[in-house]
Amino acid sequence: MSCAAGCKPADAPAASADGTRDKAGGPTIALMPKSKGNGYFVAAKRGAEDAASELGVKLLFDGPTEPDPARQNEIVETWITRGVDAIAVACENREAVSSSLRKARARGIKVVTYDADALPDARDFFVNQATPEGIGNALVDEAARLLGGRGRYAVITGSLTAGNMIEWQKAIERRNADRHPGLQRIALRPCDDLKDRAFAETTAILNAHPDVGLIMAICSPAVPGAAEAVKQAGKAGKVRVIGLGLPGENRRYLHEGVTDTVILWKVKDLGYLAVQAAHACLEGRLRAGATRHDGGRLGEVRVADGQILLGEPFLFTRANVDQFDF
């Protein structure tokens, strides 16, 4: 059976049918995305695979097929039964996963969160790529820079109920009010995480609000969708496009000058660091109160308050996008 989604083929699974951990190889670390089939988390998984092969760890990668906190909770429960050594989760909703993560910790499983945190008592460490504030600030500051501090913008989000996007929207609104009163958000539209729908929504916004100066797409399929709409409307350069997305999906539009900036951290490093941190917890190299963590190929990274900091969001532009392979 091939196993394209990244789990290592279970070569000798019969070793531990009683629920004890298989110590034959290295430890088993289970990595959960918010949802599968999402390019962002696939990039994180590629980084995690690098770390797993460096450290001799067996990596499991699974999650809900659609972002679903109840299902995340269920998968953690099943991993507890399965007997993994460490779990790294990108939490769709902090309360929803925390109850099962606490249970995992009580059973001696190390718990790391990445991308989005659980409640602090439900995990050992949070690999923090950027806070919602960091993301919101970067987006609004970039919008203000492109619009010269004054203008109207519209936001395309994934779905109205996606937890992280709700956080980002709030952060965007706060930054907008605090620092850039000249900016005005005139529309917020969901695109169901579909590129084609983001295209249709952006087209409608461009025509309904001819004075819109910038489209801000905060889910990754929406960025190329919005860019294509602006391009087809013949408004490239006149209406700016920025967003949170993967550099690879936006390379063409960045080079064509349709999309100005794609904001993201180095997702591969995020997955890499999550597995690194989980492994260090297992080996006792990383304990509560630590201020430094050996991040393998990333060198030493800062730890504060139970949070391992990956660094600030990164701005991908036409100038640097070709340096990245995700």
Added chain:
Amino acid sequence: MSTDLRRARPVALVLGVLAVILAVTAPGFFSRAQLAPFLAGTAPVLVVACGMAVLMVTREVDVSVGSQFALCSVLLGLLLGEGCPPALGIPAAVAAGALLGAVNGALAAGLRLPGLVVTLGTLAIGREALRWAREGRFVQDLPPSVQWLGLGQSLGQWALALAALAVATAVSLGLQGLMAGRWVHAAGSDPAAAATVGVPVRRVTFGAFTLLGALTGLAAALNVARFTDVDPKTGAGLEMQVIAAALIGGVSIEGGRGGILGVSLGVLLLAALSPALVFLGIPPEWERVLQGAIVLASVAGGTRRAPGRPTP
């Protein structure tokens, strides 16, 4: 044609009201810049809905069209990316769709299994297999000759809309004029009676599934032609959109009745809802409420229109 018109009246009325509201408060909706991409984007949905209407007239339903649409889109994208010319790739997508439809048809008509359940199974298989294989990766950077079928944007947009209109007209004429069309109606209104007068009911059903698959493949090609990338999640929720469009367009879920005119208006109404909310400045959280209300209203309209009909 007159029954077709009568059946389309309620949905035409709602669409008309929406159009008047938009014309008064947001005339920009009818600008070329909005209308052309809107119609081009709705064209693929209309093509699928025509196939769905035919299938529903035979008293069957297919909830797997969304995953068929995605599979055909990705297949076409990969073929084009490998340098296959669109003149070969598009027929291949249509053939792939027809094959997927034929599998559903063989299970449903050949083994007499309920189509809803069969396609619930093939929906899951197709969608999950695609997610497994692609992991959400776009098929990127299709050759420039692909977009708008090489016709350029403004011409291409109208070409897509006209292609869908041509399909709708052909299906409509076929349903009314051809022997096959009469068979479809006969098989749907009373399969047992149809069989006794020599209508090959099971072959008609199989054919309707296959036709729907082929049209879904064609729709995928029309959709791919609008862009330069293929999103493997494309078509998620398409099944509900086209089934709802068929229902509010006057196609009977009990088979036997339905016309393409109503279905086309139903497609337009549901597709227009979301951009209309943008133009009217209505918050997006009301969108689903409105969708549900439109479907329920069509139910109420439907029961009033046929009071004597027993609904067992």
Added chain:
Amino acid sequence: MRRPGIPAPSRETLLAALLIVEGAVFSVTGHGFASLDNVLGLARLACEGGLLALALAPVVLAGGIDLSLGSLLGLSSVVLGLLWRDAGWPWPWAAAGAVACGALGGLVNAVAVARLRANPLIVTLGTLSLFRGLAEALTRGVDTVTGFPAAFLSLGQGALAGGVPVQAPLLAAALAGSWLLVHRHRCGREWRAIGFSAEGALHAGVPVGRRRLQAHLLAGVAAGVAAVVQVSRVGQAKADAGTGMELLAVTAVVLGGTHLSGGQGSIAGTFLGFAVLAVLRNGLQLSDQPAELAGILTGVVLLGVLVLGARRGGQRG
């Protein structure tokens, strides 16, 4: 389609055999599959879906369908959360409110189907959007209610004596109750009669409208109860709760041998069908297989069982 030869096994036997095969395979491939912990955990996790499937069975038996149950679960969850947090109701009242909301939603379906005689597929396709839309509108989609009191959370997360989750007796009660109703009570006989032929049933003096109403109402109540169970298990109330669960329930019911045209089917079959799906998902994950494979195999199992069952004469009346 009558073919001579070996008689095909009944659906229940087929599913039981499938369940045994799953058990045997996953005991070998799954880490910790054959442990008491896992069995108890399964009862906890599967409860909500099981409730919906068991409540859907009578609706389908009577020739109907309900696609709105997942959305109704979401709406009831939101109602629970808002009643507790914003209206300040104590949690037992808020939970009762959620069940009432489920009942009300079921009543909407019931009235449209039983009184207005509208087609249940269309009605519940409409309410599928409507209920989810109302849940989103009530919370603007973004509002998530969390921080429920521990006593409430222990309903979903706690355990009775011996580590048995609270969900286990609830699911058992639902199983027993629906079995009694469908197989030992006049209701069940009449649902079946309606499914076979509504007109015939009417002539035989069956209160067709009332029975249909009851089936939809019951399904709504089950969605409300499932909402309480899920909110207390997960600890949050949000508008997207239960997305897609209607399809899981329909799949389980059909897999269990209930004919979509109505008339035939059993509670045992429904429960076994649901168990086959739940064990498949659990076992595959414990065998380190990705979630996509579980989705694919769900489709394959559904088609496979249908094809095997087709030897018995197909599903059409």
